[in-house]
Amino acid sequence: xxxxxxxxxxxxxxxxxxxTQSVSEVEDIVSAVFSEIKAGGDTVVSxxxxxxxxxxxxxxxxxxxxxxxxxxxxxxxxxxxxQQAKNNIEKFHKAQKTEKITVETxxxxxxxxxxxxxxxxxxxxxxxxxxxxxxILMLAIPANIAGxxxxxxxxxxxxxxxxxxxxxxxxxxxxxTKIFKVGGIxxxxxxxxxxxxxxxxxxxxxxxxxxxxxxxxIATKYGISIDMPAGPSELLVMADDTANAAFxxxxxxxxxxxxxxxxxxxxxxxxxxxxxxxxEVAKQIQDLPRKEIAFKAIANSKLIFVKDxxxxxxxxxxxxxxxYILCVxxxxxxxxxxxxxxxxxxxxxxPESAGDYASGTNHTxxxxxxxxxxxxxNLDSFMKxxxxxxxxxxxxxxxxxxxxxxxxxxxxxxxxxxxxxxxDSLK
Amino acid sequence: xxxxxxxxxxxxxxxxxxxTQSVSEVEDIVSAVFSEIKAGGDTVVSxxxxxxxxxxxxxxxxxxxxxxxxxxxxxxxxxxxxQQAKNNIEKFHKAQKTEKITVETxxxxxxxxxxxxxxxxxxxxxxxxxxxxxxILMLAIPANIAGxxxxxxxxxxxxxxxxxxxxxxxxxxxxxTKIFKVGGIxxxxxxxxxxxxxxxxxxxxxxxxxxxxxxxxIATKYGISIDMPAGPSELLVMADDTANAAFxxxxxxxxxxxxxxxxxxxxxxxxxxxxxxxxEVAKQIQDLPRKEIAFKAIANSKLIFVKDxxxxxxxxxxxxxxxYILCVxxxxxxxxxxxxxxxxxxxxxxPESAGDYASGTNHTxxxxxxxxxxxxxNLDSFMKxxxxxxxxxxxxxxxxxxxxxxxxxxxxxxxxxxxxxxxDSLK
Numbered sequence: 001x002x003x004x005x006x007x008x009x010x011x012x013x014x015x016x017x018x019x020t021q022s023v024s025e026v027e028d029i030v031s032a033v034f035s036e037i038k039a040g041g042d043t044v045v046s047x048x049x050x051x052x053x054x055x056x057x058x059x060x061x062x063x064x065x066x067x068x069x070x071x072x073x074x075x076x077x078x079x080x081x082x083q084q085a086k087n088n089i090e091k092f093h094k095a096q097k098t099e100k101i102t103v104e105t106x107x108x109x110x111x112x113x114x115x116x117x118x119x120x121x122x123x124x125x126x127x128x129x130x131x132x133x134x135x136i137l138m139l140a141i142p143a144n145i146a147g148x149x150x151x152x153x154x155x156x157x158x159x160x161x162x163x164x165x166x167x168x169x170x171x172x173x174x175x176x177t178k179i180f181k182v183g184g185i186x187x188x189x190x191x192x193x194x195x196x197x198x199x200x201x202x203x204x205x206x207x208x209x210x211x212x213x214x215x216x217x218i219a220t221k222y223g224i225s226i227d228m229p230a231g232p233s234e235l236l237v238m239a240d241d242t243a244n245a246a247f248x249x250x251x252x253x254x255x256x257x258x259x260x261x262x263x264x265x266x267x268x269x270x271x272x273x274x275x276x277x278x279x280e281v282a283k284q285i286q287d288l289p290r291k292e293i294a295f296k297a298i299a300n301s302k303l304i305f306v307k308d309x310x311x312x313x314x315x316x317x318x319x320x321x322x323x324y325i326l327c328v329x330x331x332x333x334x335x336x337x338x339x340x341x342x343x344x345x346x347x348x349x350x351p352e353s354a355g356d357y358a359s360g361t362n363h364t365x366x367x368x369x370x371x372x373x374x375x376x377x378n379l380d381s382f383m384k385x386x387x388x389x390x391x392x393x394x395x396x397x398x399x400x401x402x403x404x405x406x407x408x409x410x411x412x413x414x415x416x417x418x419x420x421x422x423x424d425s426l427k
Numbered sequence: 428x429x430x431x432x433x434x435x436x437x438x439x440x441x442x443x444x445x446x447t448q449s450v451s452e453v454e455d456i457v458s459a460v461f462s463e464i465k466a467g468g469d470t471v472v473s474x475x476x477x478x479x480x481x482x483x484x485x486x487x488x489x490x491x492x493x494x495x496x497x498x499x500x501x502x503x504x505x506x507x508x509x510q511q512a513k514n515n516i517e518k519f520h521k522a523q524k525t526e527k528i529t530v531e532t533x534x535x536x537x538x539x540x541x542x543x544x545x546x547x548x549x550x551x552x553x554x555x556x557x558x559x560x561x562x563i564l565m566l567a568i569p570a571n572i573a574g575x576x577x578x579x580x581x582x583x584x585x586x587x588x589x590x591x592x593x594x595x596x597x598x599x600x601x602x603x604t605k606i607f608k609v610g611g612i613x614x615x616x617x618x619x620x621x622x623x624x625x626x627x628x629x630x631x632x633x634x635x636x637x638x639x640x641x642x643x644x645i646a647t648k649y650g651i652s653i654d655m656p657a658g659p660s661e662l663l664v665m666a667d668d669t670a671n672a673a674f675x676x677x678x679x680x681x682x683x684x685x686x687x688x689x690x691x692x693x694x695x696x697x698x699x700x701x702x703x704x705x706x707e708v709a710k711q712i713q714d715l716p717r718k719e720i721a722f723k724a725i726a727n728s729k730l731i732f733v734k735d736x737x738x739x740x741x742x743x744x745x746x747x748x749x750x751y752i753l754c755v756x757x758x759x760x761x762x763x764x765x766x767x768x769x770x771x772x773x774x775x776x777x778p779e780s781a782g783d784y785a786s787g788t789n790h791t792x793x794x795x796x797x798x799x800x801x802x803x804x805n806l807d808s809f810m811k812x813x814x815x816x817x818x819x820x821x822x823x824x825x826x827x828x829x830x831x832x833x834x835x836x837x838x839x840x841x842x843x844x845x846x847x848x849x850x851d852s853l854k
Contacts, residue, residue: 081832088532088826095530096540103522105515105787113523113788116766118800119744130838166836202800220656221644225800229647244852250845257841289840317546335815339543346817351845354818357833358826360532361540361814373545373629373652375812385802387788388762390773391781399515399785405508406784409593411557413716414684418677418778425671 001278001298005271005305009314015302016319018368019232019261026214033185034192034218041195048186053127055161060197062163062179067172070165082170085358086137092360093142096379108395115383117147120199122191123176124206124216127156127183131164132207138362138377139205140174146382151176152191152201156183184208188215192224203227205364205377227377231368234263235352236321236341238312238334239277241270243327244348248273249280251325251352256297257290264301265319267312274303313337320371323352340372396422428705428725432698432732436741442729443746445795446659446688453641460612461619461645468622475613480554482588487624489590489606494599497592509597512785513564519787520569523806535822542810544574547626549618550603551633551643554583554610558591559634565789565804566632567601573809578603579618579628583610611635615642619651630654632791632804654804658795661690662779663748663768665739665761666704668697670754671775675700676707678752681780683724684717691728692746694739701730740764747798750779767799823849 007015036044042060050056074082102112123139125132136153143151153176155163163181171179180198182190188208194200204216205227216226235255239248252264268274281298288294306312313334316324320340327348328334338344342365343355356363364377375381391399400423407415434442463471469487477483501509529539550566552559563580570578580603582590590608598606607625609617615635621627631643632654640657647653662682666675679691695701708725715721733739740761743751747767754775755761765771769792770782783790791804802808818826827850834842 078832078836081829084533084826084829085833088536088538091532092530092538092540095528098525101522103519103787105518106511109515109781109786111515111519111787113519113805119766132837134833134837217648223656223795223797225797229650246848247845250841250848254839254841254845257839284841284844288844289838294841339546341813344813344815346815347819349820349823349849350816350818351823351830351849353830353834353839353842353845354536354823354826355814355816356830356842358829359536359816359818360530360538361816366811368650370650370652371811371813373811376814378540378812378814380807380812384793384798384800385805385807386768386771386798387782387803387805388771388773389777389782389786389788391777391786392774393776396776396778396781399511399781402508402511402785403778403780403783405505406512406561407780409505410559410561411716412681412684412780414677414681414711414721415780415783417711417715418674418681418780421673421677422776422778 001281001301001303003274003303003305006307007304012315012318015304018263026210027218030185030211030214030218034189037186037189037195038193042197045182045186045190045195049157049182052184053156054159055157057157057161057181060180060182062168062181067168070168073165074169082137082173086141086173088358088360089137089141090145093145093379106395106398108392108398109389111387111389113385113387115380115385117149117383118203119148120150120201121148121382122201122204123151123153124187124204124208124212125153125155125167126208126212127158131166133166133170134357134363135206136167136170136174136176138364140171140176142377142379143382144175146379148382150199150201152199153179154182154187154191155179157181185211185215188212188219192219192222227364227381228366228370228374229368232261232263233258234321234367235323235325236265236267236316236319237325237327238267238316239273239327240268240329241273242329243273245273245276246280247348247351248277248327249284252277252281252301253284253288253294254351254353255323256294256301257288260293260296262297264297265321266303267315268305269308269312271305274305278303309333316341320369322365322367322371325352342366342371342376393426397426428708428728428730430701430730430732433734434731439742439745442731445690453637454645457612457638457641457645461616464613464616464622465620469624472609472613472617472622475611476584476609479611480583481586482584484584484588484608487607487609489595489608494595497595500592501596509564509600512561513568513600515785515787516564516568517572520572520806533822533825535819535825536816538814538816540812540814542807542812544576544810545630546575547577547628548575548809549628549631550578550580551614551631551635551639552580552582552594553635553639554585558593560593560597561784561790562634563594563597563601563603565791567598567603569804569806570809571602573806575809577626577628579626580606581609581614581618582606584608612638612642615639615646619646619649654791654808655793655797655801656795659688659690660685661748661794662750662752663692663694663743663746664752664754665694665743666700666754667695667756668700669756670700672700672703673707674775674778675704675754676711678779679704679708679728680711680715680721681778682750683721683728684715687720687723689724691724693730694742695732696735696739698732701732705730736760743768747796749792749794749798752779769793769798769803820853824853
């Protein structure tokens with residue numbers, strides 16, 4: 001672990017630098033697959049599934065029998081756990097519903113704003129050894145609360161042509177309308193253009209490897225929107241002497257096990273705590289099944305000592321962490337002063353993994369400093385706001401002259417005429 | 428004008444097709460300018476200003492003297508008009524403020540969501556013959572209500588090195604913090620990387636030509652977010668026999684004068700109305716100063732007759748218009764059934780130009796069918812939502828087991844450990 005004491009402000013950019021990836025080569029590969037799938041549909045998708053997932057599938061659509069079977073394969077304990085998580089996530093996301101906002105801005109000029117669901121959304125869930133069923137809860141639950149009509153899920157099959165039962169179970173429980181066994185670039189391209197079996201969607205959500213990430217970027221060129229640009233997951237812990245070094249170490253490690261490019265940063269006003277955390281990390285890391293990964297991520301991690309709270313919060317705002325744990329005496333100061341963070345975990349009994357699974361907040365969050373300008377996924381991510389206005393005869397008399405003057409000053413005579421004609425008809 | 432009667436559903440995509448532009452050549456030019464400005468800063472920017480705007484500027488920053496002068500150059504009538512528009516826009520966008528949302532999802536598990544302002548935003552306003560000062564109101568007013576700290580505006584200078592006084596007046600009135608005389612790709616690149624004089628921002632808003640549009644897309648590759656992808660402006664009018672043909676024609680023309688690639692569509696259940704609108708358009712177009720442009724846009728416009736309201740609303744949802752005028756007997760039906768539209772103008776006395784300038788709604792709206800998944804600019808466009816959670820000892824006992832079970836099922840042992848350690852400490 002790299003200990004850095006009182007870094008100069010001019011060095012912050014360097015100290016906080018994230019590992020960057022070059023995407024230009026990947027882009028060419030992704031663009032080629034997109035073109036092929038746009039032209040060839042299901043046949044091309046099926047060829048890529050054979051090539052990358054090593055299985056020849058007759059039908060990419062998951063059958064209702066497969067879903068029923070999955071229900072039997074999940075233990076009752078896990079079912080109850082998923083149910084508790086679902087309840088909490090539902091409560092928190094239902095509370096995010098906003099009412100119609102109506103304002104009579106001038107006499108007879110009625111304006112309102114309403115949010116309406118995005119009709120068709122697509123979710124991507126990666127395959128691999130660990131089935132990320134928790135991400136299904138985080139995406140499908142708010143999609144359902146929003147009222148999205150079609151909720152399509154794509155996830156790669158294993159070599160036997162199967163999908164992990166926990167994924168099927170969670171998708172079915174959370175109201176996904178169709179599940180397809182398609183992974184990688186071919187999944188994102190299919191949801192972008194639609195194929196004979198996979199419907200096109202308007203917005204695509206979910207994590208993935210470098211190819212999926214670039215594929216989502218390419219999808220935006222075709223008018224599809226995405227949840228947010230992705231980057232490696234990251235955690236910043238701000239802790240002082242009131243923090244528990246063992247707890248902090250366990251949080252840093254829970255982030256570090258995600259991947260070798262995971263970012264782990266501890267900022268502290270206490271050198272004692274920094275040293276204690278270092279010792280605890282060395283101790284706890286030994287027993288982790290994914291310690292190979294964790295070792296590499298921890299080797300790149302940073303323990304930053306700063307002289308006071310103001311410097312600490314400035315450095316945190318400069319970084320804009322995805323996950324931000326706050327174990328300090330003066331919580332209020334940090335809560336008020338932190339502008340840039342995805343999700344904040346406060347106090348010694350709030351591990352990051354609580355938000356990953358079950359507290360109720362969403363775990364799809366802006367990485368790579370994007371917390372400076374992007375929201376994490378929330379109910380509004382599945383809706384769009386529309387505005388409405390209804391102007392009475394009185395209303396157009398009230399604001400008509402203003403429109404005429406402004407349109408004329410902008411050199412747009414027809415804009416003016418549309419008002420003049422109406423005003424004249426009322427004379 | 429092209430009249431189309433009862434188009435088959437299978438033909439809708441073709442009938443509703445928007446003019447598409449190829450951006451690949453423009454992309455290379457834009458990328459090159461981005462690289463140059465990233466490396467060379469102000470000197471490069473100044474060279475491009477000389478090349479494209481034909482003026483050699485000592486300082487790109489607009490001085491306070493220039494702003495003061497602009498105040499004298501605007502007529503009192505226009506000042507009052509701008510003030511009324513500002514009041515209405517302020518009222519409507521202030522009403523969009525959302526409160527902190529707090530939910531105790533389980534005993535001792537407190538979650539909340541708060542929106543915080545994006546600290547640094549950049550606005551781009553194009554130059555040319557018509558000064559689009561109304562767009563400054565639409566962007567700077569909500570930026571200020573949101574509480575953005577830095578609001579930077581870039582706009583190209585004319586050959587005398589000046590900016591139109593209406594732009595300076597509106598920018599100053601609406602609380603823009605700094606105005607720079609920089610246009611085109613160089614403006615977007617400067618706000619992306621920052622130069623010696625122009626500060627970098629986190630999010631860029633505003634309209635522009637094809638080069639600016641592509642530059643905003645390229646900016647997203649460098650982690651900057653943008654208001655929305657742009658396309659030519661468009662209007663769809665849904666009208667039946669209760670509509671006023673002259674008013675409808677004036678609205679179609681106000682859209683058509685924007686540019687030769689503007690989209691104008693009338694959907695109607697009345698052949699009589701379609702014919703009457705056609706006659707009125709031919710009459711009104713003659714007197715427009717921008718009739719050359721309007722003629723070309725109108726030539727591509729479509730008058731679509733459909734047999735019933737349900738077909739009408741289906742075709743409207745398929746198109747997803749930016750501006751949507753509704754002059755029908757049964758307003759409720761269309762208001763309830765339309766999912767995809769940017770801003771809706773209801774009734775005979777609600778011209779589109781009302782929303783362009785003064786009703787209070789925002790005129791920065793999703794074009795190109797993006798209303799299917801994007802919101803128009805609103806207060807939230809200048810903020811991002813952050814989530815928070817604070818779990819007590821009781822709370823972690825309440826949801827700890829759920830987290831452990833789910834983390835284990837996902838193969839993430841360190842995530843589980845972060846909870847186990849805390850639960851053990853409470854035994």
